[in-house]
Amino acid sequence: MTRVLGLFLAAMPPAAIFLAQTWLVAAGQSEMVLALAKHAGLLALLFFAFDGNSGLAPALMRLRHDDANIRTAFLVYRGAVMIVLAALLPLAWHWDREETSGLLPFCAAALLLRLLCLDADLDRKNLQHWSMLLQNLWMLPLAAVAVGIGKVDAQAAGHCALWSSAVYSAVHFRIHPPMRWAPISSVGAPLREICHLMAANGIGQLYGRGVLFVIGTSFAGPVASLVVYAKQLFNASGIVVGYLRRVELQDQGTPSMRLSLLGQAVITIVGSVILALAAQRLAIAPTILAAVILWQVAEKLSSTEIYSFQTVDRHNLAFAGLMTVVALGSAGLLVATLTGALEGFLAGETLAFALVLLLWAINQRHLFARSAAS
Numbered sequence: 001m002t003r004v005l006g007l008f009l010a011a012m013p014p015a016a017i018f019l020a021q022t023w024l025v026a027a028g029q030s031e032m033v034l035a036l037a038k039h040a041g042l043l044a045l046l047f048f049a050f051d052g053n054s055g056l057a058p059a060l061m062r063l064r065h066d067d068a069n070i071r072t073a074f075l076v077y078r079g080a081v082m083i084v085l086a087a088l089l090p091l092a093w094h095w096d097r098e099e100t101s102g103l104l105p106f107c108a109a110a111l112l113l114r115l116l117c118l119d120a121d122l123d124r125k126n127l128q129h130w131s132m133l134l135q136n137l138w139m140l141p142l143a144a145v146a147v148g149i150g151k152v153d154a155q156a157a158g159h160c161a162l163w164s165s166a167v168y169s170a171v172h173f174r175i176h177p178p179m180r181w182a183p184i185s186s187v188g189a190p191l192r193e194i195c196h197l198m199a200a201n202g203i204g205q206l207y208g209r210g211v212l213f214v215i216g217t218s219f220a221g222p223v224a225s226l227v228v229y230a231k232q233l234f235n236a237s238g239i240v241v242g243y244l245r246r247v248e249l250q251d252q253g254t255p256s257m258r259l260s261l262l263g264q265a266v267i268t269i270v271g272s273v274i275l276a277l278a279a280q281r282l283a284i285a286p287t288i289l290a291a292v293i294l295w296q297v298a299e300k301l302s303s304t305e306i307y308s309f310q311t312v313d314r315h316n317l318a319f320a321g322l323m324t325v326v327a328l329g330s331a332g333l334l335v336a337t338l339t340g341a342l343e344g345f346l347a348g349e350t351l352a353f354a355l356v357l358l359l360w361a362i363n364q365r366h367l368f369a370r371s372a373a374s
Helices: 002-026 030-051 056-061 067-095 097-114 128-135 139-148 154-175 188-218 222-252 258-282 286-311 315-339 343-373
Strands: none
Touching: 002 030, 002 128, 002 139, 002 222, 002 258, 030 067, 030 097, 030 139, 030 154, 030 188, 030 222, 056 067, 056 188, 067 097, 067 188, 097 154, 128 154, 139 154, 188 222, 188 315, 222 258, 222 286, 258 286, 286 315, 286 343, 315 343
């Protein structure tokens, strides 16, 4: 029961976005689906990059560094992120002046509120589910605004970011341990580790959030709405798979994948049915629907194979697979943006997923041959 409650709380924010998009699809409001994806993708990208994986990273780093060095390293990391964001402001202003001016004061205040908060402080008290809920709390009012008001703009998204960050920081400061700090000159090693972990675990997250933002910003119409809806649907359900993987590792102590594979199969079947109903409501051609379902099924298979590499300590293959997806997916997104046809993006990512599956098959064949020879 505790696990079910924890999963419910952790999944509540992305589930709220998904349910809001389901409502908008059912109402035929395809442009609102894209507007919600645009602002949700931007805020998710911003907060993930700024956070620095502050739940997982400190837990791993505590084996090698003390708390004072870790906290100071996170402060330096987040300061560097804020400098990078400030340097990108002229580009954002040129891209969309109205959106930038509307979001800037709210997001700047939200980041300052989050500056000293580490999710690991809640994790150490076995409050991981509350930590995940608070980290993404902004999704709940954003989904409510989309459904209740029927309009998602920069100011609405900014208010959601600011006030949810105020709650987030208030909870953290209420229960965090006494803070200790180290000289900045002594945090080179933990700072490098934060950057390495963000590179390993964050590239895929940043890429996925960036894709939603670009599609929400650059495309319009029912096909774009279905693509965004499909990605949000499978992303939200991916939390269930992530939770099942943690249960596998905790209960069995070995990297079995039976539960997570079962979860993936159920998600594929249910997700395909939901997409078929959404496509019917949006009057999408069957060929486009088939391409979207194939794309998402291939993504789930690809992510499973990347995870299987990680379970056997083949992180080099996992990283190679991830970078293949990022490279071909980005190329496909560029082609789609230039041509105005999202089919280019679907083709690029689907090809990348197929290559990951091929890499996995080659590796399995190699392992089987080596086992047979021994």
